[in-house]
Amino acid sequence: MWASLDPLWEMPAEKRIFGAVLLFSWTVYFWETFLALRQRRIYKTTTHVPMELGQIIDSETFEKSRLYQLDKSTFSFWSGLYSEIEGTLILLFGGIPYLWRLSGRFCGYAGFGPEYEITQSLVFLLMATLFSALTGLPWSLYNTFVIEEKHGFNQQTLGFFMKDAIKKFVVTQCILLPVSSLLLYIIKIGGDYFFIYAWLFTLVVSLVLVTIYADYIAPLFDKFTPLPEGKLKQEIEIMAKSIDFPLTKVYVVEE
Secondary structure: OOHHHHHHHHOOHHHHHHHHHHHHHHHHHHHHHHHHHHHHHHHHHOOOOOHHHOOOOOHHHHHHHHHHHHHHHHHHHHHHHHHHHHHHHHHHOOHHHHHHHHHHHHHHHOOOOOOOHHHHHHHHHHHHHHHHHHHHHHHHHHHHHHHHHHOOOOOOOHHHHHHHHHHHHHHHHHHHHHHHHHHHHHHHHOHHHHHHHHHHHHHHHHHHHHHHHHHHHHHHOOEEEEOOOOHHHHHHHHHHHHOOOOOOOOEEEEO
């Protein structure tokens, strides 16, 4: 048995790592798919309101929710399978090295040589995220205008959807590119302890983004209006106080 594995160990290290990455990726995918299929089986077989939810939800609402989750699980299966196959093909056919060379070519056209690796890395990130956005667009369109529309949850027009998608892409680049350039610079000058400086930098950036997201980033995409005074707000405040949650504001989010 062990002798049959000898050819694997004789392979170059980079090929063994490459194979291990693919194996790990598909193992995670199959495990998550297995869990999702178990959950889907519950959606299909549970056709009546469970006793524990009898006083919380009526039969009509439960059935609508069940059918919605069935459609979402079907969509998740096919979109997940596509994503896994796409990632595998990109790795097998050298999509990442090709994109790196292409970004270097664009930098060369702009007068930046190989020594400008941070600039090339930013072009690479821009092209990679653009590719991801374009390949994911049909799935987002189907999810919004077929599944969400079917179950009465979609309130967007196609024009609003496209404008929102472009806005998200631009805002993402405005955050991703400067942060990535600083991180790459820290790695470049960090010496033997670059990983400590990089970790501290990512920690600070994460804390800053969490702090400013609700007040400055989220309002760019959704409308936030304060929840009016009433029974609902009082119950939310009572629940937050019971678990010592520091609740200061309650908003209604409108797309």
